Amino acid sequence: MSPLTPNPMPLSTPYPDSPRRAPLGTRAKPLPLIIDCDPGHDDAMAIAIAIARPELNLLGVTVVAGNSILPNTFLNTRRVLALLGAHDMPVAAGAAVPLVRPLFTAAYVHGESGLEGADLPEPAGRVHEAGAVDLIATLVAASPEPVVLAPLGPLTNIALFIQAHPELISKVSHISWMGGAVGEGNVTSAAEFNVYVDPDAAAVVFASGIPITMVGLDATHLAKMGAAERARLEATGNRAGRVFSDLLGFFEVFYQERYGWDYCAIHDAVAVAHLVDPELVAVVHAAVDIELADLQRGRTVVDWFPDRLRDRGRAASVDVAVGVDSARFADLLVDAIGQFA
Ligand code: RIB
Ligand code: CA
Numbered sequence: 001m002s003p004l005t006p007n008p009m010p011l012s013t014p015y016p017d018s019p020r021r022a023p024l025g026t027r028a029k030p031l032p033l034i035i036d037c038d039p040g041h042d043d044a045m046a047i048a049i050a051i052a053r054p055e056l057n058l059l060g061v062t063v064v065a066g067n068s069i070l071p072n073t074f075l076n077t078r079r080v081l082a083l084l085g086a087h088d089m090p091v092a093a094g095a096a097v098p099l100v101r102p103l104f105t106a107a108y109v110h111g112e113s114g115l116e117g118a119d120l121p122e123p124a125g126r127v128h129e130a131g132a133v134d135l136i137a138t139l140v141a142a143s144p145e146p147v148v149l150a151p152l153g154p155l156t157n158i159a160l161f162i163q164a165h166p167e168l169i170s171k172v173s174h175i176s177w178m179g180g181a182v183g184e185g186n187v188t189s190a191a192e193f194n195v196y197v198d199p200d201a202a203a204v205v206f207a208s209g210i211p212i213t214m215v216g217l218d219a220t221h222l223a224k225m226g227a228a229e230r231a232r233l234e235a236t237g238n239r240a241g242r243v244f245s246d247l248l249g250f251f252e253v254f255y256q257e258r259y260g261w262d263y264c265a266i267h268d269a270v271a272v273a274h275l276v277d278p279e280l281v282a283v284v285h286a287a288v289d290i291e292l293a294d295l296q297r298g299r300t301v302v303d304w305f306p307d308r309l310r311d312r313g314r315a316a317s318v319d320v321a322v323g324v325d326s327a328r329f330a331d332l333l334v335d336a337i338g339q340f341a
Pocket of ligand 1: 038040041042043066067152153154178186192193194267268
């Protein structure tokens, strides 16, 4: 599958067509899924897709510090669950700080609360008091089928789960992670936010052997929602449509000021949508290494050229997202949100 929409940040080299290796949910066999997130405007929209789509069976939601401090991302998550009517969804708070480094947050993108711009309901969700790692372990152990993890923030909770429960790694079928970039980052020119915040956790997860799809900025910058999509959300006439339209209005300000775009990029939603739509995302099989030091901290070093991989003794074990069908994505997200009251 070739790149699907002209990329505003084009990759300099062509890449080989590579078949997806992430599992695909179907109505007949919904994928068991756990989302780990740091809402976050785009996290909220990813959760909406996960709940709306019959091809996914969202078992629970865990929360990490990232876009804002943990109390905020946890409250935001529970407000989004309430908005989506998921009052009984298991939800748990996880890491308040990265594995090693101090927390770096993104109020400059998501606002002080982490989810500014809309009138959100009182929180809901069935709080799992033992915390995120325990909730992931409990859900994975109890699932009759292997579970997909969709981390949408820094990988701290996932790394802690892997370190605490090596016996459960075999029951994680795939990780569909929003993070990283082949090309330019968004915190520094080298690093995307989720990996910049906790590169050490990313290194643990990428070394775990769990199959990964890395849904990075090269693809997610094509997951566009602008004024036309906001009008479509308003036209749904439901509260969720209005709230998400308001959230998009706030979220877009950063993209206008940083990039001069008249739309915002719904990064996290692509990592979840990839699990239900085989035509949405183009991937390339590549090796990915995480840079931990200094100015390149958090750079995801992505390589797919066979001769270079051979010389380095590396396998192209990661699916790296390199393209998205923007129109198809917008329809999928608007349709998902339109299903709520
Ligand atoms: O770089 C984009 C990512 O960082 C998204 O997950 C966004 O929610 C923030 O967490
Ligand atoms: Ca996020």
